[in-house]
Amino acid sequence: MSSLQDMKIATEGQNRPKTPIYLDYQATTPTDPRVVEAMLPYFTTYFGNPHSRNHAYGWDAEKAVEKARAQVASIIGADEKEIIFTSGATESNNLALKGVAHFHKGKKNHVITVVTEHKCVLDSCRHLELEGFEVTYLPVQKNGLIDLEQLKATIRPDTCIVSVMAVNNEIGVIQPLAEIGKICRAAKVYFHTDAAQAVGKIPLNVEEMNIDLMSISGHKIYGPKGLGALYVRRKPRVRLEALIHGGGQERGMRSGTLPTPLCVGLGEACAIAQREMGAEAERLKTLRDRMYNKIREQLPEVYLNGDLDSRIPGNLNLSFAYVEGEGLMMGVKDIAVSSGSACTSASLEPSYVLRALGVEEELAHTSLRIGLGRFTSEQDVDYAVEHIVQAVQRLRSMSPLWEMAQEGIDIKSIQWAEH
Amino acid sequence: MSYSEKLIEHYENPRNVGALDKSDTSVGTGLVGAPACGDVMKLQIKVGADGRIEDAKFKTFGCGSAIASSSLATEWVKGKTLDEAEQIKNTMIAQHLSLPPVKIHCSVLAEDAIKAAIRDYREKHGEKPAEQAAE
Numbered sequence: 229m230s231s232l233q234d235m236k237i238a239t240e241g242q243n244r245p246k247t248p249i250y251l252d253y254q255a256t257t258p259t260d261p262r263v264v265e266a267m268l269p270y271f272t273t274y275f276g277n278p279h280s281r282n283h284a285y286g287w288d289a290e291k292a293v294e295k296a297r298a299q300v301a302s303i304i305g306a307d308e309k310e311i312i313f314t315s316g317a318t319e320s321n322n323l324a325l326k327g328v329a330h331f332h333k334g335k336k337n338h339v340i341t342v343v344t345e346h347k348c349v350l351d352s353c354r355h356l357e358l359e360g361f362e363v364t365y366l367p368v369q370k371n372g373l374i375d376l377e378q379l380k381a382t383i384r385p386d387t388c389i390v391s392v393m394a395v396n397n398e399i400g401v402i403q404p405l406a407e408i409g410k411i412c413r414a415a416k417v418y419f420h421t422d423a424a425q426a427v428g429k430i431p432l433n434v435e436e437m438n439i440d441l442m443s444i445s446g447h448k449i450y451g452p453k454g455l456g457a458l459y460v461r462r463k464p465r466v467r468l469e470a471l472i473h474g475g476g477q478e479r480g481m482r483s484g485t486l487p488t489p490l491c492v493g494l495g496e497a498c499a500i501a502q503r504e505m506g507a508e509a510e511r512l513k514t515l516r517d518r519m520y521n522k523i524r525e526q527l528p529e530v531y532l533n534g535d536l537d538s539r540i541p542g543n544l545n546l547s548f549a550y551v552e553g554e555g556l557m558m559g560v561k562d563i564a565v566s567s568g569s570a571c572t573s574a575s576l577e578p579s580y581v582l583r584a585l586g587v588e589e590e591l592a593h594t595s596l597r598i599g600l601g602r603f604t605s606e607q608d609v610d611y612a613v614e615h616i617v618q619a620v621q622r623l624r625s626m627s628p629l630w631e632m633a634q635e636g637i638d639i640k641s642i643q644w645a646e647h
Numbered sequence: 648m649s650y651s652e653k654l655i656e657h658y659e660n661p662r663n664v665g666a667l668d669k670s671d672t673s674v675g676t677g678l679v680g681a682p683a684c685g686d687v688m689k690l691q692i693k694v695g696a697d698g699r700i701e702d703a704k705f706k707t708f709g710c711g712s713a714i715a716s717s718s719l720a721t722e723w724v725k726g727k728t729l730d731e732a733e734q735i736k737n738t739m740i741a742q743h744l745s746l747p748p749v750k751i752h753c754s755v756l757a758e759d760a761i762k763a764a765i766r767d768y769r770e771k772h773g774e775k776p777a778e779q780a781a782e
Contacts, residue, residue, distance in 0.1 A: 552685055554710035558650075558658055569685060569710070578685065590682035626664045626714070628689035628706040629682055644681035 253601030296495025327468030399534030400543025409438030428501030451497030559619030675768025
């Protein structure tokens with residue numbers, strides 16, 4: 229079955245959900261119906277170009293965009309003038325890193341980031357290296373968090389920017405942002421954070437945390453795909469070079485006509501998240517703990533990847549020893565999750581994030597990322613647990629590694645032929 | 648990954664899952680792959696007095712294609728002589744299951760598992776031809 233549509237047709241009338249239960253909220257989220265409703269008039273009635281200064285169509289659109297900008301600013305404790313709309317967190321991360329590095333090129337040529345960052349940060353850094361910048365990739369500890377002393381020791385007089393993600397997309401761990409901000413401010417180095425997975429899930433405040441640049445994504449917070457934002461501090465002012473040139477919109481940092489409906493959507497998504505964050509975090513944490521505990525009660529040798537305490541409530545990343553992740557996902561096809569297994573990646577390499585934590589390759593292959601979110605119910609969790617447990621038990625019963633482990637054979641003692 | 652119906656069917660109803668007694672002289676065991684690479688196959692054959700494979704069992708740690716490839720391999724070796732079983736090629740397995748290109752290595756592993764099991768059996772019988780070795 230190749231698509232959701234096929235799945236709906238094929239399973240109709242059977243005693244199982246018509247579509248798989250969605251537990252992949254770190255990949256993307258559905259747009260909240262309240263967000264869609266707020267967006268709709270801006271496709272038709274208020275379709276004006278927000279940059280048209282000489283008629284009501286433009287004014288209405290501009291008003292909506294500015295309201296959205298204020299809503300985005302509010303959720304991170306920023307001023308609305310400090311929000312730049314972009315096409316998404318990938319563009320925001322590119323703009324923050326390349327924009328700042330390019331502006332300061334010659335005087336400051338050193339960038340610091342972390343090995344577990346999202347590919348768009350790592351790839352932007354690789355690109356800067358090709359241009360002659362020097363990049364330090366900080367390692368992480370076993371729990372996925374960086375060592376602050378190591379960060380301090382890595383900052384040099386020519387360090388321009390430190391980029392550390394707020395929340396990791398695979399393991400959901402929260403980096404110590406306030407502490408990192410303090411270190412960067414004291415060293416007079418810009419602090420950028422990719423907060424795509426953090427906004428709306430944990431409290432963020434750019435003032436209290438001394439954050440100079442922050443990347444925000446629309447579709448990770450029940451807003452539309454295709455829109456994101458970059459917070460760029462005004463006091464003290466962060467200087468950066470634009471990547472996209474044109475009509476000089478967004479204070480010259482990002483040209484192009486703003487997509488009014490998408491801006492309205494991101495604004496509304498932020499407003500809803502800000503209102504509901506406290507209660508929602510509690511609810512998700514209860515569900516997450518329920519899931520984790522139920523799985524552990526029924527299955528031995530399940531390992532949590534990443535810190536449990538410094539973690540967003542909606543994420544579980546578990547290794548089910550002796551069961552390969554892709555094979556496991558096939559066994560739980562009524563549940564939509566993702567895996568750190570090599571077999572699910574184009575490169576046939578297991579997750580670089582899990583490897584960075586020091587998770588052994590054989591365990592990295594057995595991981596599932598389970599993401600809970602706004603539309604996840606207790607019923608969904610129980611259904612998922614039941615199916616995951618069944619599938620793991622079935623696959624372990626046919627795993628030669630499980631068999632060896634039961635016989636007391638140390639898998640590491642065997643001379644494997646790597647292929 | 649979009650898989651063929653045949654592959655999904657083998658994954659959901661794998662044939663011949665289990666284990667044979669490794670120490671039995673009529674049993675050959677092949678263990679191939681590596682946990683660090685994400686797939687390990689154990690394939691066992693039991694050779695009858697007539698020199699034909701009368702039973703085969705497997706256990707596999709791996710993705711859906713690896714499980715289906717080994718399931719198919721056990722199905723195909725049954726009833727064959729060792730020389731015949733050695734003729735099973737990975738391309739036949741890949742074709743039968745319509746493996747996607749990135750999964751071809753799973754069929755290679757299944758072929759290797761068959762060969763390893765046959766080799767183990769022959770070693771147990773001092774490299775003698777299967778027919779004479781069977782007791």
